[in-house]
Amino acid sequence: MNLEISKTANLPTEYGNLKIKSFKEGIKEHLVVFTDTLPTIPTVRIHSECLTGDVFKSKKCDCGEQLDYALKQISKDGGMVIYLRQEGRGIGLLNKVNAYHLQDFGHDTMKANELLGFKQDYRDYKIVDEILQHFNIEKINLMTNNPLKLNALEKTKIERRVPIVMNSCKYNYEYLEVKKEKMGHLL
Structure with a gap:
């Protein structure tokens, strides 16, 4: 895989002082937000871009809430969010x-x-193994409800799945039901 990798920069956020690094794969530029110190087995969230949920806080999905939760958790426990640019599944x-x-x-x-x-x-998660190898990470605790992500990594061992539990509302209830019933999400 031909990757262009940025330098590491500081990213002061409402969650704390984090680090940021970008990985360019063809025309897609993915982002990794991580803590200065990573545990031996870090908690990792693989998050696919959702402009409407992440930025505009749409209630049609739970994406923005999951991202917010993941950033809070990694800031507290150490870890990373791998933000993949693959909007709308x-x-x-x-x-x-x-x-x-x-x-x-x-x-x-x-x-x-x-x-x-x-x-x-x-969505494709092949780049995740490359990103984790760049950080010399062999094992992770994966923060996800999506079974596709549990099976996507070939070079990295998943020690345990960390569930993300979000509340539903009248705008996303059916969306979450589809994720659970038709896509097999572990909700």
Whole structure:
């Protein structure tokens, strides 16, 4: 894999003083936010970009809440968030907004993607092993509810899964049900 890797920089945040590093894979630029000291087996969150949830705090999903929770946990316990640039389960922002439009008419997230001609998930996690190798990390505690992430790593051992429990609301209840019932998320 041909990667361009940035220098490490300081990132003072509301969660504490963290570090940041970017990994460029083709045209995609991924980000790693991490604590200055990493435990032998760090807690790692693999987070796929969700502009609507992460930045605008949309209640249609739980992405922003999961990111916030993960940043709080790694700041407290030591670890990292690997922020992958694969918006809308890999279909991109424009298509995600079109899927949102279909959801406004009663289609669930999977059906909306299908009506737009997409499968349920195009995300790829291969770069995660490369990122973890760069940091000389062989074992992690993976903060996830997504079974695809549990099976995605080939070079890194997952010691344990750390669940992320978020509250549902009237706007994301069906979304979370689809994740659980149709995508096998461990909720």
